[in-house]
Amino acid sequence: MATTTPTGVRAHAKHGGGTSDSAPMTHRQIMEALSGLLLGMFAAILSSTIVTNALPQIVTDLGGGQSAYTWVVTASLLAMTASTPLWGKLADLVSKKALVQIALCVFVVGSVVAGLAHSPSMLITARVIQGLGAGGLSALAQIIMAAMIAPRERGRYSGYLGATFAVATVGGPLLGGVITDTPWLGWRWCLYVGVPFALIALFVLQKTLNLPVAKRQVKVDWAGAFFVTAAVSLLLIWVTFADDKYTWLSWQTYTMVGGAIALTLVFLLVESRAAEPIIPLRLFRNRTITLASLASLFVGIAMFAGTVYFSQYFQLARGKSPTMSGVMTIPMIGGLFVSSTVSGLIITKTGRWKGWLLAGGLLLTAGLGMLSTMRYDTAYWHIGVFMALMGLGVGMMMQNLVLCTQNQVAPGDLGAASSVVTFFRSLGGAVGVSVLGSVMSSRITHHATETIGQLRPEEQMAAGQAMGSGRIPDMDLLPAPIRTWLESAYGHGIADIFLYVAPIAFLGFLVTLLIKEVPLRTSGALAQAAHASAETASPAAPAPAEAARVAGTVPAAVPAVAPAGTAGTAAGTSAAPRPAAVATADGEREPGPAGIPVRGTVRGHESAAVPHAAVTLISLSGRQLGRSVAQADGTYTVDAPHAGSYVLIAAADGYQPQASTVVVHDEPVAYDILLSGTSGLGGLVRAEESGQPVAGAMVIVTDVRGDLLATVTTGEDGEFSLTELVPGTVTVAVNAPGFRPRALPVEVGGTGVARVEVGLWPGARLQGVIRAPHGPLADARVTLIDAAGNVAGSAGTGPDGAYAFTDLDAGEYTVVATGYPPVATALTVEGPGVDGHDITLAHPGE
Structure with a gap:
């Protein structure tokens, strides 16, 4: 097998x-x-x-x-x-x-x-x-x-x-x-x-x-599948017809509930064998x-x-x-x-x-x-x-x-x-x-x-x-x-x-x-299966930091910087092991001649290597124990003095510094570090006609798949600023009261702050009241049709008979009101729009 x-x-x-x-x-x-x-x-x-x-x-x-x-x-x-x-x-x-x-x-x-x-x-x-x-x-x-x-x-x-x-x-x-x-x-x-x-x-x-x-x-x-289906089906048939075809306490109830329990017991017996x-x-x-x-x-x-x-x-x-x-x-x-x-x-x-x-x-x-x-x-x-x-x-x-x-x-x-x-x-x-x-x-x-x-x-x-x-x-x-x-x-x-x-x-x-919170693992099931197979084939292979995490030696917040499936890479497993630490008479460990190496790759956006990143190893008490600068391919190596828990800090220009805890045993440890970029996006939202800044506008940033990345509201000067965005093409959508929404693509660079200026056009409005002979008409349906015959909007009236449409383009429209025999009226929307376009509905002869 x-x-x-x-x-x-x-x-x-x-x-x-x-x-x-x-x-x-x-x-x-x-x-x-x-x-x-x-x-x-x-x-x-x-x-x-x-x-x-x-x-x-x-x-x-x-x-x-x-x-x-x-x-x-x-x-x-x-x-x-x-x-x-x-x-x-x-x-x-x-x-x-x-x-x-x-x-x-x-x-x-x-x-x-x-x-x-x-x-x-x-x-x-x-x-x-x-x-x-x-x-x-x-x-x-x-x-x-x-x-x-x-x-x-x-x-x-x-x-x-x-x-x-x-x-x-x-x-x-x-x-x-x-x-x-x-x-x-x-x-x-x-x-x-x-x-x-x-x-x-x-x-x-x-x-x-x-x-x-x-x-x-x-x-x-198949036997287990049959009995669990039969038990659930019988239970559902009982509750569906109870209090309709028969009373809750009846011979049908006793028969069906008893049968469901019996089938469940049979299912448990089958599953146990x-x-x-x-x-x-x-x-x-x-x-x-x-x-x-x-x-x-x-x-x-x-x-x-x-x-x-x-x-x-x-x-x-x-x-x-x-x-x-x-x-x-x-x-x-x-x-x-x-x-x-x-x-x-x-x-x-x-x-x-x-x-x-x-x-x-x-x-x-x-x-x-x-x-x-x-x-x-x-x-x-x-x-x-x-x-x-x-x-x-x-x-x-x-x-x-x-x-x-x-x-x-x-x-x-x-x-x-x-x-x-x-x-x-x-x-x-x-x-x-x-x-x-x-x-x-x-x-x-x-x-x-x-x-x-x-x-x-x-x-x-x-x-x-x-x-x-x-x-x-x-x-x-x-x-x-x-x-x-x-x-x-x-x-x-x-x-x-x-x-x-x-x-x-x-x-x-x-x-x-009552559920106990257990720290989330940092490798997928396929990666775990691979580790298990590797350990079976080569028992001497070093255990990655993931093994320590599962054993409960790494705090829950430790792997914040370790990407899924990277805790333990080929770089670490292929290295020749250095002399391990030895135990002294008092139980303390002394380092081998060259310490125990901790090595890996510093990566950034799209897993690209980050060269010249500074990697520092410190003790849990805050004392610096080793320092390294990543090579052109992002690889680094620092030496831990002996087995134990340490804090690994990585920093590079254009990236946020990251810190993580690593557990070192008697073998070399492989640990890759993922740095988040500090790319940003800022800009100005203004009115297209007047050029005045628009305060309180909502700015929404999504990626090319439509996933939401960030939102922010403009200040009094119409300015907005976002940080910690992933480099690449994003979509910036802006909406503000009284203006038509707008969206445009923006390219966010790997470093620095990209800037964009967004102009918004005002949106016209149309509002009024639908009346009947007895007063305002609630639940009337109002449909707005543009000059091309397309439905521009549909609304229902409230208890006061009022309706409203916003964000309209200037032009000719037809308003159709129903609830009584329908009435259609034509109007022209210009500038800020039309207020008080009231319509009276009535049956013939009223």
Whole structure:
């Protein structure tokens, strides 16, 4: 049985996976290797979220009820839950690249079948196939990232994964709403959208992802996969139909719960005897893995509760279209996007992750608790704040629970451990959606029954028929009094879900309190495997600083300057060892004749060598012990007097000085140093017409991939300044109140400060009030069309009937107002714009 060899890892380094015997991967190489993965994840998440706002329409068209609505979501989550451990185990046995491509193909098949569905049962079956593919993509993306990237660096790239999740989650509901509202497309096209993205991902993965394959005899635990699927399925069937087809305490409940427990016990028995268990039970001896899995279960319940039932709230309780339903969930997704990205970047810099888990648990609990107070007429800005808190909490916890688990396991168990955490998150989502769907139905019925007395007797019969049909009602067909009554019931009933979920999120917070923070390792799984193979082949090979870190001898903050996979290079291992220190009678060590060498390479941007860098070795008490100047190729050597811990300081012109702790044993130590450049960017933002400086303008800098690098606000003199930027081409975007935003490319040099001057043009505005015979008209739709017939903007009026458009070009426009019979008016926008363009709507004869 062969294992991954250093040679295989060296071949892999071209496309990802820096190792101990190759140059460290650059950010560009890592992103090329991850591009197909992120695109595949985008396709899976997009196809999952794009139906969220279309589900009420889909289930109505196919003739389903609330249970069908729940199972369309649950079926996908169940398949994802059951298959995730299987994908994870296969990833430890066969080619990860082949597996992720197979998962994409399964996902494409499921999407096509779902788009052709003509009944709820066919759609649910197709969603099972989609879930199988999505389970593979979600598990394998985390596993492949962990194989290539060290835990210390992985926070940054987990942030990219979280950002992909957020963008797809934002774009999915919005795109799904637009497609559903477009007559010549319809909801079926929502299920086809992910197919082209998946096919492109297949092509990109074939070109960019190259990983060494561990050739082993595959022993898949099919029995374990069957019993865990059967146990979860039986549990979900029980909670879906409880309180609907039968009561919670009934013979059906006892039979199904007892059967689920029995199947779980059989599963545990099978796993304890399987040669290659789908979920190695020994992993749960690790406290961090056990607690992270439990916390992921609670996070899954909370996360899916929000993403699934918000669409019903906005469409059935507030009467919004599928498109607007997607727009209104942006605060939650924005919070998730910000927290997952920012936490990943900061974890990469500091190596500290537990504080983010604790903060996420508190924010998630607070957001859910506040959401339980919403009603059908609650001010939207209140709900937006509550959703943002919830999104911030989920973003801080979701990826970082996987990260802390991956940091605890050996390379051979990486796939299984990662999939265990993902499994419990998906399990929580599946169980949560099923239970909460049943609870929501009963709570809506309860609130509707309590308030039906508010209706007139002749309206109560029609109201009873609307509630008793078993189908999701079409609010547009109901008379106004019945619609308001039913919207109130839905608003209150859906809010009760968040009341029940908030304590579960708090349990997740309590569990994270018990997780012990372990310093993040500084080498990826492939590099660790290479080290293990090298040590097996040559026991005398020197142990790199990474070994000391794992042993707990290096503080958590030590490796801030060591790039992933560079702690121990060929330069160090090939050097002839010098005479080691010897022990004296009193136990102290005396240095050998020439000390113990610490050598490596000083690197800067894009891993380029930094010549003439000053490298100083000092003791922990601050005494200088050695000094060296890096050669033209960046290499340096300093001698440590004896074994122990030392501080290594490197400095060079045009770079920030760096300090790190190294542990020296009796053998030469290889330690590469990464210096950050001090390139900067400054400039002036001014008004293009007057030339006056613009104070308070927001300056945003992104790289060529669109990743956010820095933001700053201009001062009173319109000036701004940024430091510590990576050299290369960046995009500078500027926006300020009263001006049109502008973006332009700027080249940041390797040293010094680049300067740019940005001129902003003023943007015109248009505002007014939509009135009806009885006064200002709320919820009217106002559409602005330019002279070429393009829609320049769309807005809804508030309670005061007001609307507004900003950042307009001068020219001719047509304003179309709807809410009553539509009215179109033409106007010319010049200079600062037009105020007081009021429109009166009325029915004929009023």
